[in-house]
Ligand SMILES: Nc1ncnc2c1ncn2[C@@H]1O[C@H](COP(=O)(O)OP(=O)(O)OP(=O)(O)O)[C@@H](O)[C@H]1O
């Protein structure tokens with residue numbers, strides 16, 4: 001695996017990896033699989049005003065907030081980004097992300113598209129990955145099969161999905177979530193390639209080339 005500890009011993013900033021895409025595409029499923037296979041990646045837990053689903057736990061899936069609490073977090077500038085999505089607020093706590101990146105660890109954000117584009121303005125050096133469904137009918141099928149949302153809410157999420165897919169061009173990478181394992185392998189390959197591109201594995205390569213000339 002990649003390491004952010006450079007040869008000289010100096011620790012560099014971790015990479016901010018944003019995994020985004022329409023509701024139901026499988027962001028949560030893919031991120032859970034990545035959590036198991038790549039425990040070195042650190043996941044940011046978002047805040048939301050939506051009600052917990054069965055089995056969701058405070059601080060694990062989300063920090064569940066009232067609308068007033070959420071607005072206070074925004075006012076206090078404690079959110080890296082936030083968005084209103086089908087009637088609820090969702091946002092990324094800023095301090096955790098900044099502190100973790102500063103320790104040299106990579107941070108994963110699993111967020112919707114408006115929020116991802118706001119993060120891109122603040123962290124243009126982040127890696128923005130759009131998870132695509134194999135088709136819109138498969139996306140609908142996944143939302144229905146998940147069984148967590150009413151027919152009306154599914155229709156709203158699908159309607160937003162069409163607008164979100166139109167914003168694909170703002171991302172660095174698109175990964176089709178056909179099979180969870182395939183999607184995870186591609187995301188890991190992207191992260192590894194980004195580490196190499198940033199010369200994390202060989203930060204003093206220019207000096208080394210001078211030496212062998
Ligand atoms: N590759 C896949 N093939 C088939 N089903 C999948 C795949 N990935 C995820 N699913 C299923 O699709 C449904 C939606 O997945 P998930 O909840 O992870 O989506 P999401 O993008 O995180 O949604 P949201 O944005 O609403 O949180 C789940 O029932 C999940 O089991």
Ligand SMILES: Nc1nc2c(ncn2[C@@H]2O[C@H](COP(=O)(O)O)[C@@H](O)[C@H]2O)c(=O)[nH]1
Nearest residue numbers: 023046047082083090091092110111112115
């Ligand atoms: N902009 C943000 N979007 C977020 C954040 N956390 C989650 N999300 C996205 O919201 C939708 C709906 O989530 P659900 O759990 O109600 O299905 C989904 O696309 C999430 O990825 C966040 O901090 N900021």
